[in-house]
Amino acid sequence: xxxxxxxxSPRVAAATVTVLAALxxxxxxxxxxxxxxxxxxxxxxxxxxxxxxxEAPTTATGSFRSVADIQAAGSIKxxxxxDKAPFGxxxxxxxxxxxxxEYGNRIGQDLGVTVEYVPVEAASRVSxxxxxxxxxxxxxxxxxxxxxxxxxxxxxxMKVALGVASxxxxxxxxxxxxxxxxxIVVKGTTAETYLAANYPDFDVTKYEQYTEATSALLDGRGxxxxxxxxxxxxxxxxxxxxxxxxxxxxxxxxxxxxxxxxNKDLLDWLNAELVTLGAxxxxxxxxxxxxxxxxGDVVDPDELVVEGGQV
Amino acid sequence: MPDxxxxxxxEGRNFVRLLGGxxxxxxxxxxxxAASVVLGLPMGxxxxxRHRLVKLALRGYLEAIRVLxxxxxxxxxxxxxxxxxxxxxxPELAAFIVFTLWGTAEMGDLVRGAITAIPLHQYQSGYALxxxxxxxxAFVVLPQSVRRLLPLAVNLVTRMVKTTSxxxxxxxxxxxxxxxxxxxxxxxxxPDAALWVYATIFxxxxxxxxxxxxxxxxxxxxxxx
Numbered sequence: 001x002x003x004x005x006x007x008x009s010p011r012v013a014a015a016t017v018t019v020l021a022a023l024x025x026x027x028x029x030x031x032x033x034x035x036x037x038x039x040x041x042x043x044x045x046x047x048x049x050x051x052x053x054x055e056a057p058t059t060a061t062g063s064f065r066s067v068a069d070i071q072a073a074g075s076i077k078x079x080x081x082x083d084k085a086p087f088g089x090x091x092x093x094x095x096x097x098x099x100x101x102e103y104g105n106r107i108g109q110d111l112g113v114t115v116e117y118v119p120v121e122a123a124s125r126v127s128x129x130x131x132x133x134x135x136x137x138x139x140x141x142x143x144x145x146x147x148x149x150x151x152x153x154x155x156x157x158m159k160v161a162l163g164v165a166s167x168x169x170x171x172x173x174x175x176x177x178x179x180x181x182x183x184i185v186v187k188g189t190t191a192e193t194y195l196a197a198n199y200p201d202f203d204v205t206k207y208e209q210y211t212e213a214t215s216a217l218l219d220g221r222g223x224x225x226x227x228x229x230x231x232x233x234x235x236x237x238x239x240x241x242x243x244x245x246x247x248x249x250x251x252x253x254x255x256x257x258x259x260x261x262x263n264k265d266l267l268d269w270l271n272a273e274l275v276t277l278g279a280x281x282x283x284x285x286x287x288x289x290x291x292x293x294x295x296g297d298v299v300d301p302d303e304l305v306v307e308g309g310q311v
Numbered sequence: 312m313p314d315x316x317x318x319x320x321x322e323g324r325n326f327v328r329l330l331g332g333x334x335x336x337x338x339x340x341x342x343x344x345a346a347s348v349v350l351g352l353p354m355g356x357x358x359x360x361r362h363r364l365v366k367l368a369l370r371g372y373l374e375a376i377r378v379l380x381x382x383x384x385x386x387x388x389x390x391x392x393x394x395x396x397x398x399x400x401x402p403e404l405a406a407f408i409v410f411t412l413w414g415t416a417e418m419g420d421l422v423r424g425a426i427t428a429i430p431l432h433q434y435q436s437g438y439a440l441x442x443x444x445x446x447x448x449a450f451v452v453l454p455q456s457v458r459r460l461l462p463l464a465v466n467l468v469t470r471m472v473k474t475t476s477x478x479x480x481x482x483x484x485x486x487x488x489x490x491x492x493x494x495x496x497x498x499x500x501x502p503d504a505a506l507w508v509y510a511t512i513f514x515x516x517x518x519x520x521x522x523x524x525x526x527x528x529x530x531x532x533x534x535x536x
Contacts, residue, residue: 063399082484082492083492083495084495085495089495090492092322092493092496093323094324094328119482119484120482124482131399132393132399234499
């Protein structure tokens with residue numbers, strides 16, 4: 001059988017090659033930014049680096065954009081969450097809203113550019129920055145040493161710690177009250193590790209899911225639920241009869257924006273912006289607008305909000 | 312509780328947004344399928360070639376695409392391509408390329424199968440009538456192959472449509488992501504909205520895929536040999 005068909009192969013091969021070449025060309029069209037994002041990051045010790053990127057943005061100094069580049073382009077790309085209310089979410093009209101978005105809008109306004117929001121997933125935030133697909137990440141990004149090796153964090157604009165939710169009838173307002181009580185945590189959370197390290201004697205029940213933990217608290221199978229303070233506040237606000245008696249427990253993590261490693265020009269501009277915003281208490285207003293409706297007035301804004309980039 | 316999560320669907324532009332997400336998923340799948348047909352036909356013909364090198368190369372391509380999860384391919388074309396070459400594709404284009412590479416491999420194999428299923432006497436009869444080899448291919452082999460091929464190809468379309476749910480991970484807001492945005496947005500007011508939103512998405516996928524799947528059945532019956 002094959003002997004009959006073989007004569008056509010070369011011609012069809014030529015056709016295939018042509019089509020594949022066309023596809024490759026199509027792929028090539030999509031490339032908008034050249035530059036090498038990996039090898040170009042300046043050493044961390046550089047102190048006078050901005051001149052390199054601002055003077056010659058078109059040379060291969062990296063795929064990140066300086067402030068001047070962004071202003072020349074007329075828009076900044078900010079990676080945000082699109083499904084993590086109240087930090088970043090999309091409303092019924094398809095518009096981005098939230099604590100991170102208010103901050104992003106203000107940055108766009110002060111840079112004099114329009115803001116292009118790019119929806120990111122928690123796991124791909126670092127990759128979006130490293131590949132220059134966004135200029136800045138404002139996606140409830142917790143500062144960790146591991147992440148700081150790959151991206152440059154700005155000064156923080158928020159801090160989070162643990163919180164303790166309990167029934168209003170028997171509120172837990174001090175961690176010492178939990179001794180001998182049934183404590184609920186969700187597996188794999190900061191709360192679990194914190195309690196195991198600091199209060200190994202507590203009677204802790206661990207659940208796989210948030211919903212299991214909350215129904216256990218509702219059922220009275222536990223006396224208190226230890227979780228992120230933002231989560232505790234939002235849940236107790238939505239569930240009458242429960243209160244977040246402790247709003248700040250354990251070591252506080254900070255939340256900050258991040259730019260691509262080495263983009264010192266944009267980093268410096270944004271940190272200066274944080275100082276300006278601090279002077280007008282911008283994040284307290286942001287808190288009132290976006291977080292208070294969800295967290296209620298149980299929490300003192302100062303326990304969550306960081307002004308001027310200084311904790 | 313009188314508040315039905317169902318209301319969430321009709322709040323603001325939510326339903327239109329879901330349809331928009333479905334459209335995003337559909338056009339990427341359909342465009343990739345169109346490209347896969349164009350590229351898969353020659354690939355399938357080539358796979359029946361006698362040249363060992365050609366066969367080996369195409370077989371290698373097919374197996375490589377088959378063993379790699381589509382998600383890995385998406386990350387390779389969206390992130391790794393930029394890391395290595397600096398080329399920055401839009402997520403939609405990256406998705407289109409990945410689905411085309413995958414579709415071409417699958418389509419090529421389907422074409423190969425359809426061609427090898429044509430009995431030898433069909434070729435011989437063609438030659439006996441005085442047709443040139445290219446004419447035998449064009450007028451005898453390909454028309455019969457296409458008949459066997461169509462239902463299988465249509466099936467591939469529905470698989471592609473369903474696999475588009477992965478592209479959210481490179482930042483394309485398709486129907487599933489819109490659904491998650493709506494669910495999260497109403498997490499505090501309507502905790503049971505998830506059920507309604509996912510049910511709606513189920514229905515939308517069904518409405519998109521069912522006609523395609525019916526088409527495959529109809530074609531299969533009409534072309535039954």
